[in-house]
Amino acid sequence: MDVLSFVIVGHVDHGKSTLIGRLLYDTESLPPDKIEEIKKASSGQGRRTEFAYLLDHLEEERKQGITIDTTQVFFKTPKRRYVIIDAPGHVEFVKNMITGASQAEAAVLIIDVVEGVKEQTRRHSYMLSLLGLNQVVVVLNKMDSVDFSQERFEAVRKDADEWLKSINVEPMLYIPISAIEGDNVTESSANTSWYNGPNFLESLDTMQNKQPPENKPMLFPIQDVYKIDDKRINVGRVEAGVISEGDEIKILPTGESTKVSAVEKFLEKRTQAIASESVGMTTTDSVFLDRGNIVCVPGSEPVLTDTVNASMFWMTKRPFSSDMKLTIRCATQETSCRIERINKRINSSTLEVIAENSDVLENLEVAQVTIKTKKPVAIKDFNDVQELGRFVIVHDENICAGGIITHVG
Amino acid sequence: MNTNLSQLDKLENQSIFIIREAYSQFRDVAMLWSIGKDSTTLLWLVRKAFFGKIPFPVLHIDTTYKFKEIYEFREKYAKEWNLNLLVAKNEEAIAKGMSHEKGAFQCCNELKTMALKKAIAKYGFKALYLGIRRDEHGIRAKERVFSPRDEDFEWDYKNQPPELWDQYKTKAAEEEHLRVHPLLGWREIDVWEYVKRENIPVTDLYFAKNGKRYRSIGCETCCSPIDSDADTIEKVVEELKTSKISERSGRAQDKEDDYMMQKLRSLGYM
Ligand SMILES: Nc1nc2c(ncn2[C@@H]2O[C@H](COP(=O)(O)OP(=O)(O)O)[C@@H](O)[C@H]2O)c(=O)[nH]1
Numbered sequence: 183m184d185v186l187s188f189v190i191v192g193h194v195d196h197g198k199s200t201l202i203g204r205l206l207y208d209t210e211s212l213p214p215d216k217i218e219e220i221k222k223a224s225s226g227q228g229r230r231t232e233f234a235y236l237l238d239h240l241e242e243e244r245k246q247g248i249t250i251d252t253t254q255v256f257f258k259t260p261k262r263r264y265v266i267i268d269a270p271g272h273v274e275f276v277k278n279m280i281t282g283a284s285q286a287e288a289a290v291l292i293i294d295v296v297e298g299v300k301e302q303t304r305r306h307s308y309m310l311s312l313l314g315l316n317q318v319v320v321v322l323n324k325m326d327s328v329d330f331s332q333e334r335f336e337a338v339r340k341d342a343d344e345w346l347k348s349i350n351v352e353p354m355l356y357i358p359i360s361a362i363e364g365d366n367v368t369e370s371s372a373n374t375s376w377y378n379g380p381n382f383l384e385s386l387d388t389m390q391n392k393q394p395p396e397n398k399p400m401l402f403p404i405q406d407v408y409k410i411d412d413k414r415i416n417v418g419r420v421e422a423g424v425i426s427e428g429d430e431i432k433i434l435p436t437g438e439s440t441k442v443s444a445v446e447k448f449l450e451k452r453t454q455a456i457a458s459e460s461v462g463m464t465t466t467d468s469v470f471l472d473r474g475n476i477v478c479v480p481g482s483e484p485v486l487t488d489t490v491n492a493s494m495f496w497m498t499k500r501p502f503s504s505d506m507k508l509t510i511r512c513a514t515q516e517t518s519c520r521i522e523r524i525n526k527r528i529n530s531s532t533l534e535v536i537a538e539n540s541d542v543l544e545n546l547e548v549a550q551v552t553i554k555t556k557k558p559v560a561i562k563d564f565n566d567v568q569e570l571g572r573f574v575i576v577h578d579e580n581i582c583a584g585g586i587i588t589h590v591g
Numbered sequence: 592m593n594t595n596l597s598q599l600d601k602l603e604n605q606s607i608f609i610i611r612e613a614y615s616q617f618r619d620v621a622m623l624w625s626i627g628k629d630s631t632t633l634l635w636l637v638r639k640a641f642f643g644k645i646p647f648p649v650l651h652i653d654t655t656y657k658f659k660e661i662y663e664f665r666e667k668y669a670k671e672w673n674l675n676l677l678v679a680k681n682e683e684a685i686a687k688g689m690s691h692e693k694g695a696f697q698c699c700n701e702l703k704t705m706a707l708k709k710a711i712a713k714y715g716f717k718a719l720y721l722g723i724r725r726d727e728h729g730i731r732a733k734e735r736v737f738s739p740r741d742e743d744f745e746w747d748y749k750n751q752p753p754e755l756w757d758q759y760k761t762k763a764a765e766e767e768h769l770r771v772h773p774l775l776g777w778r779e780i781d782v783w784e785y786v787k788r789e790n791i792p793v794t795d796l797y798f799a800k801n802g803k804r805y806r807s808i809g810c811e812t813c814c815s816p817i818d819s820d821a822d823t824i825e826k827v828v829e830e831l832k833t834s835k836i837s838e839r840s841g842r843a844q845d846k847e848d849d850y851m852m853q854k855l856r857s858l859g860y861m
Contacts, residue, residue, distance in 0.1 A: 183598065184598065252733070253732045254732050254776075256726055256778060263598075265776075280753060281735075281753045281755065284754070284755045285754075405612065405615055406611055408641060408642065408646075415642065448638065448639040459596070459604050460603075460605075460607040460611070460640075497753060511758055514615075572756060576761070579760065581752065584755045584756075
């Protein structure tokens with residue numbers, strides 16, 4: 183059975199946890215001992231049993247009633263299995279939200295119809311757009327609090343739509359729901375007779391799995407080289423296309439050419455491997471490959487450059503300053519780098535341009551940057567092959583920024 | 592060629608990717624093998640990742656209270672798969688008579704966590720592979736694929752490093768070690784379906800005898816079997832498809848109180 187993972191994002195208290203709890207409850211995905219455990223835990227701390235409670239597993243989360251870190255929960259419909267990534271809504275934990283969203287294939291944006299579009303609604307959806315998540319369903323929650331008013335729904339929808347347009351997100355749907363009462367969650371509600379679209383669960387079933395880029399020219403970044411018996415096996419994951427025995431290949435950055443002698447997988451006889459498969463590969467000549475080399479098709483090489491122009495989001499409390507020693511990692515490539523220019527600093531919840539040409543960058547800001555790498559890196563447009571079109575910046579062994587390359591060369 | 596990878600293929604490829612990412616950073620690593628179905632599945636994937644020649648030790652934390660079947664299984668496959676097997680015990684605590692009768696929390700902490708600490712100190716491992724899954728327990732659902740532990744072994748679950756796409760954390764100087772979790776995204780049923788597909792050997796404890804089987808195995812003293820007639824892998828898979836009881840409900844350390852698991856884990860428990 184297929185599995186689809188989606189992230190739920192939104193401003194704090196707009197009802198993410200309640201929606202997830204309701205979904206699990208209505209799809210009968212909760213084991214009886216879980217329900218018991220939650221009842222016991224709720225009463226232990228003097229709170230009533232709430233669906234939201236299901237997901238908060240850290241002592242602090244339960245006490246404070248806020249989600250600190252992402253959680254993944256599972257449920258299934260007759261069509262397929264789902265992984266829900268519950269991302270915290272509090273501004274303090276945006277880096278956890280980004281961690282969660284980067285693992286998802288689709289996203290649900292939840293907006294409290296009473297409060298409307300808020301700071302984290304905007305920031306989270308902007309992050310989704312930067313991460314390239316383009317399957318987005320918007321649910322307008324707490325419809326029970328506005329007597330299921332179509333007028334109110336339309337007003338918030340209009341606001342949300344304006345914002346989402348400005349960041350190039352085109353939602354698949356807007357659904358009026360009440361997570362607490364269950365309207366339009368797994369069953370279409372009589373309270374919203376003016377709404378004819380699918381309910382939330384039905385909308386999930388229309389989302390598509392992310393397809394690995396199989397029909398593109400082959401790309402095989404080397405993860406490592408193992409000496410097994412007398413063979414040097416170059417291991418990695420095929421990131422695009424198909425790698426086959428006998429293929430003419432080129433190796434970046436050295437530019438050497440050779441041929442694939444064999445595709446190796448333990449206990450299997452292979453002649454090929456497709457995008458997203460983790461395999462080994464040997465070459466006909468004794469060329470010495472290394473981690474970070476990119477194996478590609480001659481004539482369809484990615485761009486090899488030491489200048490990377492990208493949209494980058496800074497996601498650590500310590501602001502960027504030019505004296506920080508930074509490393510860039512793109513697929514298995516890794517080299518030291520510096521941010522040569524911050525062309526534009528953007529407030530991620532208002533899109534307001536904070537500065538043109540700056541030399542600082544604060545937590546949660548997005549910037550158009552030019553990065554100079556010490557060694558050249560092989561890159562692609564993010565919209566072509568994601569794996570070579572995105573990167574992280576590491577400082578002190580921690581990921582402090584992520585970026586997307588949308589124009590190459 | 593069949594270009595539609597199954598869910599199990601996707602999981603396998605991702606796990607092998609993670610195993611290789613970790614090894615490319617750390618050569619001084621070990622894999623924890625509890626001999627249960629999850630860590631045996633992990634071991635199977637590790638064998639695949641390294642073409643049958645695992646370049647690091649496989650570590651069994653032995654509380655001495657394990658089922659005898661576990662010891663038999665360990666010896667048999669350590670030999671068959673040519674493993675560099677290390678067995679670690681907290682001899683001191685065992686000599687002093689530590690057992691579950693002193694309290695499950697105390698016992699797990701002494702015989703598992705402390706034994707592991709000693710082993711890491713002795714061998715100097717920088718990273719450990721563990722076969723934990725997100726669906727096992729709520730607190731495990733919060734784990735990262737690469738999860739740092741500080742010098743006191745503590746898991747700072749309130750301030751975990753970000754993981755973006757498939758880019759993971761590397762080890763910083765002040766950290767004791769990194770835990771690597773290649774099976775994090777698997778579910779219990781995936782493990783069983785994979786065990787079935789790949790014919791991975793598992794101990795008989797998982798299969799029903801006289802109407803009872805173990806769904807999760809640890810120490811004999813702290814595990815209770817569930818009612819079941821599933822005496823083959825096929826039947827276990829079927830049972831899981833219909834069961835609503837969560838997996839670890841037969842294990843004492845989860846029941847004792849709400850936060851025991853969190854406390855154990857934050858102190859360095861597996
Ligand atoms: N009236 C109403 N209240 C809701 C609804 N959904 C959630 N809430 C309440 O809104 C508050 C925040 O919900 P929660 O799920 O914790 O929000 P989160 O921070 O987004 O996870 C809680 O008090 C919920 O009971 C809804 O559909 N209607």
